[in-house]
Amino acid sequence: MKNYYLRASFFISAAKLSQLPHDEGGEVAFAGRSNAGKSSAINVLTNNQSLARTSKTPGRTQLLNYFELDEKRRIVDLPGYGYAKVPRRVKQQWGNLLDEYLRSRESLRGLILLMDCRHPLKEFDQQLLGWCAETQLPVHILLTKSDKFKRGAAQSVLLSVRRDIGRLFGDAAVNTISVQLFSALKKTGVDGLILMLDKWFNINHKEEAPGHS
Ligand SMILES: Nc1nc2c(ncn2[C@@H]2O[C@H](COP(=O)(O)OP(=O)(O)OP(=O)(O)O)[C@@H](O)[C@H]2O)c(=O)[nH]1
Ligand SMILES: [Mg+2]
Structure with missing residues (x-):
């Protein structure tokens, strides 16, 4: 599968909103509890193990780290x-x-929400999803570290999270929230992530054909 994200390079770290890049074009944010695997997922997506810093110490990423495509x-x-x-x-x-x-980021196209598949839908995850459902901000959930489960068990977590989302957020969520399994360790689920990002970023691989770049 064609991966537009291999080209990502580190752009800027921001500690406050005033340091963010210009709010134009489009961006997709990776959100989730500390230790959920955000940085690991970005590294697998971009096939660059040193792009986003990962750590066994939760709370490591305290800044908004921007990568430019x-x-x-x-x-x-x-x-x-x-x-x-x-x-x-x-x-x-x-x-x-x-x-x-x-609330303020106009160029935000959607949220990739990462949840450890062993601890999905914690309180703040639910708050965030509720807010996104209300404001119709698209969310794609990665249930991370799916390698921790056998295939059947991982599949049943996926189904139960989908069911819970329907129950918690109802019709508002059906069209804006999607869920999949992901493992940075086994590099599984990357295609699903790429498909969603391509859609949000409006990336049409045909445009990239030789002679048209
Ligand atoms: N088994 C397994 N471990 C993973 C996976 N993804 C991440 N981890 C581990 O989980 C820990 C946290 O991963 P990070 O990617 O740093 O998590 P993060 O969400 O960026 O954490 P913060 O920056 O603290 O918010 C690290 O020890 C990773 O090696 C996975 O798919 N499988
Ligand atoms: Mg991180």
């Missing part, structure tokens, strides 16, 4: 939320930053 498209690794050992004051700052980012 071309002059009008970006992906962003958002700070993870929900890590217990972070002081309350710092947590609040992250929450506010995330909140403001989501």
